[in-house]
Amino acid sequence: MQGSANLNLMKKAARKVGRAxxxxxxxxxxxxxxxxxxxxxxxxxxxxxxxxxREELLGGRPTYGFLGEESKxxxxxxxxxxxxxxxxxxxxxxxxxxxxxxxxxxxxxKGDIIAGVIFDAAKDEMFWAEKGGGAWMNESRLRVSGxxxxxxxxxATAIPFGGKGTLPATLQDLxxxxxxxxxxxxxxxxxxxxxxVAAGRFDGYWARGVQPWDIAAGIVMVREAGGMxxxxxxxxxxxxxxxxxxxxxxxxxxxxxxxxxx
Ligand code: IPD
Ligand code: CA
Ligand code: CA
Numbered sequence: 001m002q003g004s005a006n007l008n009l010m011k012k013a014a015r016k017v018g019r020a021x022x023x024x025x026x027x028x029x030x031x032x033x034x035x036x037x038x039x040x041x042x043x044x045x046x047x048x049x050x051x052x053x054r055e056e057l058l059g060g061r062p063t064y065g066f067l068g069e070e071s072k073x074x075x076x077x078x079x080x081x082x083x084x085x086x087x088x089x090x091x092x093x094x095x096x097x098x099x100x101x102x103x104x105x106x107x108x109x110k111g112d113i114i115a116g117v118i119f120d121a122a123k124d125e126m127f128w129a130e131k132g133g134g135a136w137m138n139e140s141r142l143r144v145s146g147x148x149x150x151x152x153x154x155x156a157t158a159i160p161f162g163g164k165g166t167l168p169a170t171l172q173d174l175x176x177x178x179x180x181x182x183x184x185x186x187x188x189x190x191x192x193x194x195x196x197v198a199a200g201r202f203d204g205y206w207a208r209g210v211q212p213w214d215i216a217a218g219i220v221m222v223r224e225a226g227g228m229x230x231x232x233x234x235x236x237x238x239x240x241x242x243x244x245x246x247x248x249x250x251x252x253x254x255x256x257x258x259x260x261x262x
Pocket of ligand 2: 086088089090190213214
């Protein structure tokens, strides 16, 4: 499957930054044992990765806007298109030498996400999707899982850390969801949670307090893999409200009800 020129630009940028981050990740593994730890090094690597993505993406499409986690938003001459980028999603995993992190790049057109790339560089898994073109991992077509029963299904979420305000609600979610499922995973990368739902590895994902760059690429990926995505509350936009439910179609309504506590 051949993607559009935009998609090829996104993949090329993700690969370039992926190579740099894999080198940095090896260094982080060495720094674990040093007394200073890898904190400052990772902060620098993260910022450098976003700088590279900005150069690549705006170099290729100078009129587009740019929203990245590490820098402030830049308006483009074309107000209808913008890149939404997380240079390193799963920073805490990266910092701890855990190979579960990704580069996430989305292209938004008139408020709609039309293409997404989530690159797990440590495992060389390039997840990509384009509206109307399906969802893919490397050269394989992706489909969400076919499970129809919650009790056989695995759901991903984020257990908030560091005193985040979303912790009490998430703990209540867990008390409702864990007993009626085959398990909940909190692996520390929102982007990969979405990619894994698209790949049928997780049956669904929900989260509160997510940012547009965490989920934008994943939205088109899950939908193109045949799944459904919405905010937790009916009618809200996940990119604006920062809450998300992503799931295969048979489980979606039931799962969203459990998430809402209905
Ligand atoms: C975080 C991860 C994490 C999610 C947090 C995000 P970062 O992104 O996606 O899984 O629970 O809400 O902030 O900081 O690693 O880019
Ligand atoms: Ca993130
Ligand atoms: Ca990040």
